[in-house]
Amino acid sequence: MKPLLIAACLFFIFLDSRAQNIYDASLIPKELTPYASAVVRDAETTIEVKDMDNVIYHVKKAITVLNHNGDDLARIVIFYNKNITIRSVKGVGYNEYGKPIVKFGEHDFLDESAVGEENLFGDERVKHFIPSITQYPYTIEYEYELRDRQSLTFKPWEPNSNDPWRPDLKYGLAVQNSSFNFICDPDFNIRYKEANVPEKVICSTNHEGKKVYTWQVKNLKALRYEPFSPFIAANEISVRIAPEKFSYYGINGSFNNWQQLGKWEYDKLIKDQETVPPATVQYVKELTAGISDPKLKAKKIYEYMQQKTHYISVQVGIGGFRPFPASEVDLNGYGDCKALVNYTKTLLAAVGIDSYYCVVEAGSPKVSLQHDFASMDQGDHIILCLPLKNDTTWMECTSQRIPFGFLGDFTDDRLVLACTPEGGKLLHTPKYTIDNNLEKRTANFTISESGELDGKMETVFRGVDYEDRESEIGDSRAEQEKGVKKTYPINNMVVKKLVYKQDKGSSPVTTEDISLSAGEYGALVNGKFYFSINSVDRRISVPPRVRNRVNPVRINRGYTDEDEITYTIPKGYHLSSDLLDVKLDKPFGNYTATMTLNGDQLVYKRKFQIRDGMYNKDVYDDMIDFFQAIADADTYNVALVKN
């Protein structure tokens, strides 16, 4: 017995020494595994500014993949281009026990264009790879180096939301250890902006006498998706760095605030791009001759630009920051947002109207430039501002359809940077309020005894809702009809007439006019005649409940829906169900749905409002109850019986 025991002990000691492999998956603290598909075991990102045109990124990372959902979180993705070169890549894959099983290098990576189909051209490329390991959990450890030839922008450090370039993979990543070093000469001044950073930055000097800033995080749980969260989650950590003096692919500059940055952008990137041929100058002068109001002049020119140009993205030249010359847009009739804004601005200048080239972060979530932190990596779109006295007017220059002075939900209600000859200015784009954003529907339907629905319906869209039918308007008639049938859940719908109208005035309005019929809308079941009270504006999807919510509730944009449907019901019937009468009033929204019957006229009225703002996270459950009550009321069935 004894010798056996000894043998077993030896064996265990042997095993034990293996178990001390640092990437053994069992060493991951248990509290980090909930909601995690992968865990960063140890990561260190170092940015070293060797020179203003020589910046080295050194990335080292070990990440354990817990299950197949984590494969994509661990995938190594390296973007590069002509100016950002990959210097070295190598790595090792480990099994569950932390034993190395596979090595890899740059030659294993797939190399692809990173330019979307929608772009005409761009020079961004990507190399990506993940070793194929079939047993979970496994760990990959890798390290690579990039060299960038500019010091104007630095990639932010975002330790628990994975790769900053892939926001789609924001969830499911826990972090054991992660650190970030920024190294530069003592005279290279920086400003930084931290978000949700738990520990203070440590500043030191290294053996070469360089400044070192170090941030570190430990034991972060995985982020989870929570509906109605702020754009940056409450537990999403980031550090952004901006230089004072910099070199941008041969152009030098310095800034400490938006004023100086905007000035540099205007002077170095925009100013020299503002020429068009004399014939075009002459033409716009003729076009606006006789108009004295500068706003009307601008409108005329804007509409000329819209019919002459369209948006095509071309990302060449210096990092996508400098617009193409106005003369090129004039010739080709296309350009990206920078080029089209610069062109419009140039045409306006030709008739003596000043306007501002404005940098904005575009998209439906309202994201402002950070008022207290100027940096070049904020904003991804350009719009034009016409600074008229008491009547500042904004223009989106990439759409041929959008009305003059209308921004829609793409760039509304946020801080943007106007780059002017006097310097940068932060301006706020207009807000479309809960009452501005209105979808108002009026319908008159007749329901026959055989269950056929027949009638017409008019819907008016205002505010950001103005653009709700934009894609349908561009479709062929057959596609429009398909669209309508999807939008309105009325079975057996036959579209008899469908007309869209748009009023592109200062408060633009879209009107949808439909005549329709639908067989079997009402049905005699079990002696009762049933039909849905609301088949035109149903809110049936209720966001899921979330246990242990972390984020406050954020409603990005407020809006109002109003519906009034008058049904003429078949003669000789009376109501068998209770009248619908729902009223809900909450800080974040309100809802009423009522029904009245007068002879054979059944009138249904519905109003729904949701109020934008930031609410305490505890409000979330209340909000789900609110949506559920609405879903119930919206699917109410009318029951009629014969007199």
Added chain:
Amino acid sequence: MKKILLVLSLFLAALEVSAQDFPYGEVDNNALDMKKYDKDTSAHAVVLREYGTSRIILDNDDYTKVVFEYHVRIKIFDKSEFDKGTIAIPIYNGDNNVYEEIRDITGTTFYKDEKGLEQKAELDPKQVFRTKENKYWTTLKFAMPAVREGCVIEYKYTIYSPHIDNFHSWEFQSDIPKMYSEYQVHIPGFWTYNASLKGSLKLTKNVAEVEHECFTFGTAKADCSHMTYGMSDIPAFVSEEYMTSKKNFISSVNFELVQYQNFQTGATTKYTKEWKDLDYQLKTEFWFGGQLKRKELLKERIAPIIGGMTDSMAKAKAVYAFIQKNIKWNDFYAYGSDDGLKKALDSHTGDVADINLTLVTALNAAGIPTEAVMLSTREHGAINYLYPGLGNFNYVIAKTNIGGKTYLLDATDQLLPFGVLPMRCLNDKGRVFSLDKPSYWIDMNTGQREGTTYTLDLTLSDNGKLKGTFSRYSTGYSAYEMRQEIKKFNTEDEFIENLEGKLDKVKILKSSFDNLDSLNKPLGETYEIEISAFDNLDHNKLVFNPFLFNRMLTNPFKLAERDYPVDWGMPSDERYILTVHLPEQFQVDNPPQNLAFAMPDNGGKFIINYQGDNGLFVFSNVIQFNKSVYGPDEYPYLKELYNKIILSEKNELVFKKKS
């Protein structure tokens, strides 16, 4: 025969003059002033004319090439179709300096300027961009200058391709209507292609003629057959939901290389031939037969997996699971393993062919006779039965017979049960190949089904809540889909948390899974639940809708009629059985009537059944579709069946207090 040919060619020589490209740049005022297209007034753009030609030439570099010239003129009425002015041409990178190239891109935009004067803008050749997408493809892109409402764009380009076996096909139909589209091919007698037409539209021009000595190489000369395919007034293609690849329905002409003759020796090489020739060829190819022969390699690898097993079925399942778990799919489709099985096994990654040819070989190595089945996935389109050819296929799976039963296997997905195929494979027919038998067709409509049964047993308690159990039992493909759903979460608890979050009025008190990881068995989920149905029981009447989950609020079929079949890939069966125990003081006031709706030819049915006793009732329904594909003639019944479902779901029961 020769005489007739001669006469024919003389006769056709006269026609030849008309059968050529339309003149570039001759855009008249009518085209510029055109406000809409009369035959489709809702069109935002229309192809005025489109012309293409393919010919085989001997290029300067001494390679024979297919030269494809494309020329089009498009009227753009409004902004919605401005993207027709941005053109992307994919070209194949190829290897060994043999690559496709584009020459002679010319483009012009014709428009009327602000003053109503006719203008034209030429495409700047410097504005043609080349992007290397990846190892295989490069895209050439250009944007036509000065595109605006009412303009006419015209462009042409020529592609030189060394891939003689990949002769350009021609799609007559696109998402915008065309007034006229014509394709001409010139094929020297050294090559023989089969041409086939797809789609329901008819050619308005179809001419065959002979061109004398159109191809010379040294002293070798050949006549060409010159084919012209023309079509006028082509409507835009409108796709429908639940259809397979639109390629199956778009009107097009396609070519398959049959054979070619060496110019010098005169020796003929059959390219596409009869299936028996292909069978032979495949056997000798490294990427197919070469891999199927590697039984010894696989024997070694699977020995530990099947050691001690005697039962074929057990062995087969063990081998299948081994391949599923040991080679991760890299998301590429293929029917041949270019890098070989060994590399796939060693690197644990591979494309469809790497994985499934390994599976075929491994099963054979285990002593279970298995064949490979080449097929065309749903998006790849239907098989062309007229001409044998590998161009039909883009995917390969395994087929084995155990105990007199056939099993089709695809090991690319770790969650697929043994004998269940992913949806993408359920298309048309597959061709079975092996090392020792002639190949043959099998139907990919495999009899695989999806089935889900929901069982609820609930008791209405005094506080108005319905308490009891809810179980979902998924079989066949449904079990696979459900497992995928569950595995999206890191743990079972996270799945349940999510499920509960979505079912707002339902609290899940306890849960258990049966066979979650036993892929070959049906998946069972059992939940102990509590539904907040009523606030209390102090009412005389309680209204209750027995369709507690998955209520179908709208008919998925919205078109009045269809042009193309509804293709669901497989039959399905959904059952719902609800038992409710009522408190003593309540009874059901208006029991629903039983209903049975059946489609013709046992195509499908919808049944509602209600049985009630004093304090208890059982409400059940069945939705069954017995076919994978429903033709346009069956569409009205399909639509009606859904109407019946939706109408019956309006049905509400009333629990009435006994007086």
